[in-house]
Amino acid sequence: MKLMIDDAVWGYKEIFSGFGEITTLPGRLITRESLLDCEILIVRSRTKVNKQLLDGTKVRFVGSTVAGLDHVDENYLKENAISFVSAQGCNANAVAEYVISALSNLANDHNFDLSTKTLGIIGVGNVGSRLDFKANQLGITTLLNDPIREANEGKNKFVDLDEALSADIVTFHTPLTFSGAHPSHNLLGSQNFNLIKEDAILINAARGGIIDESLWEKTKTKENIIDCWENEPNINPRLQRNSYWATPHIAGHSIDAKFMGSFMIYKELCSFNKAPINNEIESLINPEIRAINESSLHDTLNSIYSFFDDHEALKDSSKFEDYRRHYPERYEWKHFHTNFIIPHKL
Structure with a gap:
């Protein structure tokens, strides 16, 4: 299985390498051509996930490790049977602390x-x-x-x-x-x-x-x-x-929030692949x-x-x-x- 991951996703190597071969790019540089042989796409907010990006690719799972949704065309994903999950609430405490x-x-x-x-x-x-x-x-x-x-x-x-x-x-x-x-x-x-x-x-x-x-x-x-x-x-x-x-x-860029964004998508990808969760991943943050x-x-x-x-x-x-x-x-x-x-x- 091949995964494309925004290189700003926290801990992508430690968290997602067990699923297959990982390619990383800055979020703004992820293109349709770069996804042609990928089945899994994991992004942050800088990648516009829509028909233009995914049409004709093998992508069947999209995970967004941030809380916002305005960069994702959820209707397109649903209409094309592409599983989508996001990390709603992952940075909520960080933003509240900022304020x-x-x-x-x-x-x-x-x-x-x-x-x-x-x-x-x-x-x-x-x-x-x-x-x-x-x-x-x-x-x-x-x-x-x-x-x-x-x-x-x-x-x-x-x-x-x-x-x-x-x-x-x-x-x-x-x-x-x-x-x-x-x-x-x-x-x-x-x-x-x-x-x-x-x-x-x-x-x-x-x-x-x-x-x-x-x-x-x-x-x-x-x-x-x-x-x-x-x-x-x-x-x-x-x-x-x-x-x-x-x-x-x-405001939401704490280490805790970034980890939680990755971890939430990790758990959903385990469910998608019917794979067991590695409980050691939850303890990656221990300052x-x-x-x-x-x-x-x-x-x-x-x-x-x-x-x-x-x-x-x-x-x-x-x-x-x-x-x-x-x-x-x-x-x-x-x-x-x-x-x-x-x-x-x-």
Whole structure:
């Protein structure tokens, strides 16, 4: 069996070599011609998986080791009996940690108490629910907007979009969709950008295109945090210059998230091939526990990982893709002993 794997997939050799012969390429360079003799395709977000890529190939299993789905034509795969699995939720905790780190730094630099702020969370799925849990531990009042969950669970814990957008801090965690009952493309756009307060903090760590960047760049806010951009890697220079953090789509790039993305696809491929799971793979991540002796949330989180380094790296925007591909090692908070009690994951 031959496998084509994006060379940015974490641990591809250790995790997938038992299935057959592996060929790797950068995700953007995977083409139809490179797949003609492959049966298994494992990608991240940079490969557009559609008819143009797969027509006439032997590919019968596609695994995506990231949470997003907008790079995959799921209808085409289903119509052609090609099995597809993705790693939904694999990076949810990493993204929630990114947002909490941003908030702790903003509170420190602007001298405000997080427990006095409201946080509008737009999209309360894998990421949003974890962020809500962590924010509540810090005493932050959350305003949750998720029309799909509200329809299924009732209105008690949810607010409408307009109310969530009126929060002191507004953060987006929806998938990027263009159709259906609740499309998210330009969810924050000409119809409602006026609801964002001038002293609000606005965050996009979900997908580019959820916020209309042509309006965002003209809108006065206290601060902007941007990890996801409309035209990656060709990012909006005005928004970049005016952002507190402008990072190259790395909020979910912890080692833990990358491993979990690979491991989730590995288990699905075992099922597809009716192969036993190698339990040793689950223990591939086992870093030495490190002690953090700081006495504040701000100093503790920055000692674990400073996202300002990622912001600094993107000041040369031509490094967007290269920095993502060679991202520094970053472990999630669970691997650290801390003096200051930090929010633990859901």
